[in-house]
Amino acid sequence: MSGVSDFVVVANRLPVDRTDTGWGTSPGGLVAALAPVLRARSGSWVGWPGEAGARIEPFTSEGIDLHPVYLDECDFQNFYEGMANSTLWPLYHDLIVAPRYDNLWWEAYRDVNERFAHATAAAAARNAVVWVQDYQLQLVPGILRRLRPDLTVGFFLHIPFPSPDLFRQLPWRNEVMEGFAGADLVGFQRAEDERNYRALVGDAGPRTGAFPISIDPAAIPRGGQGDVEKLRASLGNPVTMMLGVDRLDYTKGILHRLLAVENLLEKGLLSDVAVVQLAIPSRERIDQYKQTRREVEEAVGRINGRFGRVGSPVVHYLHRAVPKRDLGALYTAADVMLVTPFKDGMNLVAKEYVSCHPDGDGALVLSEFAGAAAELRDAYLCNPFDVSSIEQAIIDAVAGDPARMRAMHRWVAQHDVARWAACFLDEL
Ligand code: GDG
Numbered sequence: 001m002s003g004v005s006d007f008v009v010v011a012n013r014l015p016v017d018r019t020d021t022g023w024g025t026s027p028g029g030l031v032a033a034l035a036p037v038l039r040a041r042s043g044s045w046v047g048w049p050g051e052a053g054a055r056i057e058p059f060t061s062e063g064i065d066l067h068p069v070y071l072d073e074c075d076f077q078n079f080y081e082g083m084a085n086s087t088l089w090p091l092y093h094d095l096i097v098a099p100r101y102d103n104l105w106w107e108a109y110r111d112v113n114e115r116f117a118h119a120t121a122a123a124a125a126r127n128a129v130v131w132v133q134d135y136q137l138q139l140v141p142g143i144l145r146r147l148r149p150d151l152t153v154g155f156f157l158h159i160p161f162p163s164p165d166l167f168r169q170l171p172w173r174n175e176v177m178e179g180f181a182g183a184d185l186v187g188f189q190r191a192e193d194e195r196n197y198r199a200l201v202g203d204a205g206p207r208t209g210a211f212p213i214s215i216d217p218a219a220i221p222r223g224g225q226g227d228v229e230k231l232r233a234s235l236g237n238p239v240t241m242m243l244g245v246d247r248l249d250y251t252k253g254i255l256h257r258l259l260a261v262e263n264l265l266e267k268g269l270l271s272d273v274a275v276v277q278l279a280i281p282s283r284e285r286i287d288q289y290k291q292t293r294r295e296v297e298e299a300v301g302r303i304n305g306r307f308g309r310v311g312s313p314v315v316h317y318l319h320r321a322v323p324k325r326d327l328g329a330l331y332t333a334a335d336v337m338l339v340t341p342f343k344d345g346m347n348l349v350a351k352e353y354v355s356c357h358p359d360g361d362g363a364l365v366l367s368e369f370a371g372a373a374a375e376l377r378d379a380y381l382c383n384p385f386d387v388s389s390i391e392q393a394i395i396d397a398v399a400g401d402p403a404r405m406r407a408m409h410r411w412v413a414q415h416d417v418a419r420w421a422a423c424f425l426d427e428l
Helices: 029-040 073-092 103-123 140-147 173-181 191-201 225-234 254-266 287-307 324-333 348-355 387-398 402-414 417-427
Strands: 005-013 016-018 023-025 044-048 059-061 064-068 124-133 152-156 185-188 207-210 240-247 273-280 315-318 336-339 363-367 380-382
Touching: 005 029, 005 103, 023 059, 029 064, 029 417, 044 103, 064 103, 073 103, 103 124, 103 140, 124 140, 124 417, 140 152, 140 173, 152 417, 173 191, 185 191, 185 417, 191 207, 207 417, 225 324, 240 254, 240 324, 240 348, 254 273, 254 287, 254 387, 273 287, 273 324, 287 315, 324 348, 336 348, 336 387, 348 363, 348 402, 363 387, 363 402, 380 387
Parallel strands: 005 044, 005 124, 044 064, 124 152, 152 185, 185 207, 240 273, 240 336, 273 315, 336 363, 363 380
Antiparallel strands: 016 023, 059 064
C-alpha cells in the first residue's frame, strides 16, 4: 500500500476553484476549519475538481495534498444532478418537491462512490483517519470498510436526515444504510436527525452524535462604518433594510419571505423598507430550480411594480454571488435578516449574520425548520409554511430587542467551526 496521509478528508468538491493562473482555495467554512488539522497531520483531500471530463493529476495547494476524482459529463448528470440532487436532496428535505427514483442514477451513484473510495484508499496511510462528508458520498464508508479495515472512518451528514417513514421510500435504502454502517462515527447536525437515523437502526450500527456545524467568524469581515453608510445610501437610506442570502434553492423559502413582505406593504404595516435578496445560482439545469427562479423573479417584479418608486425599488435582487467582503458589509448594514427555509441542515448564513452583530443591533427572522433554530433561540422564529407567521416575525424583528442579538452573538463566537471539527475528531 502506497498510502501517504494520516488524515484524509473526502468531499464531493475539492476545496479549490480554477483561476486564470492555476488553482485558488475556495473560501468555504469546511476548508477553513480543516486546513489547520490537514497541515498539522500531513493531510490530504479527495474530491471532484469541478470540471467534468478533465483528468487532473494530484497537486498541492496551500500545503494540502489534493487528489482529484474524475467525473465525466454523464457522471455529473446521473450522479450529481440526478441521484444526489434530484433524489436524495428532495427526499432528505422532506419532499418539498417530489424525488425521482431512477435506476440509472443509482448505478452512477454507486460507481462514483466506488471511485471516491478507491482514491481515498490510495491516499490513506495505514491506520489513517478518514473523514467523509455529506449525502453525495454515503456509500464511501461501507466500501472503505471492505477495502481498508485498518482505517478509522468518520462520516458527517450536512443536510437533514429524514424521518424513517420518508427514508423508507428510497428503493436503495438498504445499500445506503450499509454505507453508513461502515463508519466508526456518524455525525448529524441536530439531535433530531440522529434520532431519525437511530429509529431505523436501533441499537445496531455505528456510533452517532449531533455536531452542529458553525462558521469561521474571521472569514466574514464586518463592514466598516463608511461601507455601511455608503451601502444604505445606495438603497436610498431606508428606515429598515432587510436582507436575504441564499443559494437559489426551493428549500430556502425565498418566495414565501417575499410574499410576507408584500402582504405587510399591502396592509400598510411596513413602509420605507428596502429588501436586498442575493440568490446565488445553483443546480441551474434541474427543472425545479428553474421553476423556483421563475417564481422568485416574478414576485420581485410584481412587488417592485406595486410598491417601488422610480429610482427606488423595494426589492434589490441579485442573481449572482458577491465577494465575501461585500457580503460582510451587507450583513452588517441589514436591520433584519430573513432566513426562512422549509428545511435546512443548519444554515450558516444565519450564524454569519449574527457574527457581524456583536453590539446588539440587528434582528434575525429564522425558520423553525433550520438546524440553526436549535441553537439560536433568541431569533424571531417563524413557520415558513404559514406566511402570516413570517409576517409576524418580521414585525417583531423590526422592533427587535438588542439583548437577544447579543446573546446569540456570544453563542456563535464560542461555538465556531474549529470547535465543531475538534468535537467530531476527538469523538472519532
Ligand atoms: C449546506 C446545507 C448547512 C452565500 N452567498 C454568497 C456566499 N455564500 C456562502 C455563505 C455561506 C454559504 O454560502 C451557504 O451556506 P448555508 O449553510 O447557508 O447553505 P447550503 O449551501 O445549503 O449548505 C446547510 C451547510 O451545508 C453546512 O453544513 O448549513 O444546511 O444545506 O457560508 O456565506 N459566499 C460568497 N458570496 C456570496 O454571494 N462569497
